[in-house]
Amino acid sequence: MAETCVICGKEKKIMMADFPLSEEDKEERICPTCNRRLKNMLQTRDPGVFRQEQNYFQSMFYQSQPSDHAKEMLETYFEIGKSFTGEASLDQLVRKETLKQKREEETAFEEALGSFMITTESGFEGYRIKRYLDVIFEDGILGTGLSLSFKGLAGLFASSKEGNQEIEALIGELKKTMKTRLLHQAFQLGANAIIGLDYGTAITEQASTLLVSAKGTAVEIEPLL
Structure with missing residues (x-):
């Protein structure tokens, strides 16, 4: 204090x-x-x-x-x-x-989404990166409701077809939420694009949870002349 x-x-x-x-x-x-x-x-x-x-x-x-x-x-x-x-x-x-x-910020954000660009690559064809603003991160925790007595993600998704589909759907929803949060972060930094978008997933076996992470680089891009 x-x-x-x-x-x-x-x-x-x-x-x-x-x-x-x-x-x-x-x-x-x-x-x-x-x-x-x-x-x-x-x-x-x-x-x-x-x-x-x-x-x-x-x-x-x-x-x-x-x-x-x-x-x-x-x-x-x-x-x-x-x-x-x-x-x-x-x-x-x-x-x-x-x-x-x-x-007002939400309205401006919604309007900016129409032209916001995202890629897993290091850039966009026909555009140049004017400014690299910052590396941005988001993390999420997903309880699977399963007893994870196996090792790794392969074991998780091999557990059952029904469980596989349910967990994949939950991970997909979490990734969408994290992507929206990354967009908010990038927008607040003054970016109009995110490059190098990447997701990671890991298991905490004792806690029966999945750790999902997302990261990227917020940039300002402009068309090549």
């Missing part, structure tokens, strides 16, 4: 307790005072109280050095707070804005 409050810089040794910066970030910690005032700013519908708490946190930008994450979060609150009238709390406005952004 942090040794100081990531907003006001108060040292942990003189803090009676500490609290997570947000629901999403439980690693960075804040002091009781910042926690109380942050809740006030998020939950109040009184414009006077809201401005008072906002001014307190704005002053932290000059009196202390908030962490990058804390600064980014507060700046987001300040921006959304410009529309604060008291009809809804800042917390409600933030949740509404977050939902709006997610919908």
